[in-house]
Amino acid sequence: MSIPHPKHANPRRTLLASVLIGIGCMAALDEIVFHQLLAWHHFVDRGTAFALASDGVLHAGELVLLVVGFFVMIELHGAGRQAPGYRGPGFLLGAGGFQVFDGVVDHKLLRLHQVRYVDDVWLYDVAWIGAGAIILAIGWLLLRRARRGRASSQR
Template sequence: MSSLTYPSHADPRRTLLASALIGIGCMAAVDEIIFHQLLAWHHFVDRDTAFALASDGVLHAIELVLLVVGFFMMIELHGAGRQAPGYRGPGFLLGAGGFQVFDGVVDHKILRLHQVRYVDDLWLYDIAWIGFGVVVLAIGWLLLRRARRGHAASQR
């Protein structure tokens, strides 16, 4: 079991949501900064240059909004003494991994907004991109199960 103490007024769902928003925002920032700007492998929507750059700006704005909302929610939870111990890490990882898998499956494959990188062996990049997201999601899910067990044990 967990050695964390769970106040009776802790809010696991809101703690999980706030940290998931932060995780999504952080992973979107990593994608935007590393793959869009530094490596210049793709843009959010690969079309003509002006539209591609504008689409990156929209992604960046959304990422910042998610980060700000998530952090303000977390500050509000902390101030009210309602943060649920053990739920921040899983929420962050579920958000980050969920973003990565969504981006790889929906944006890359279904909508074809862009690819990870435009090369002949694209499937290697797809496997790495989506696979990384699945691993992060799995770790987040395992940590969430542990947090829920600890929370349930503290409620007895």
């Protein structure tokens, strides 16, 4: 079943706004659950004061992404240019992309922090990066479906 697209819909901006919201939500989930509630790690684990400050920077960044994403989405909605079928995929691409980037770049390449400081950290890495990859794959599949629906509605 394809979703009809308004004539003046803007899929690219709808996708961008959704990706920003997805990144912001996943960063918030990471920061609230793993940094604050479970206290497994900080954004940069290099001493207590700096670690806390780095969490504050992460929190500020996630808020900026959420605000910008929602403002763009509200603007698109008000102008009747929101592209149906692109919000969910964008959200999942942003959330999964953040998770994979965090796991690969922040955890492994830059070594800013680990998911959790335990002997068998690889189990946590597999779960962390694997969950992100699954979310990313679902977002990509839904985006392909949305693009096919748009192409068939323009014929």
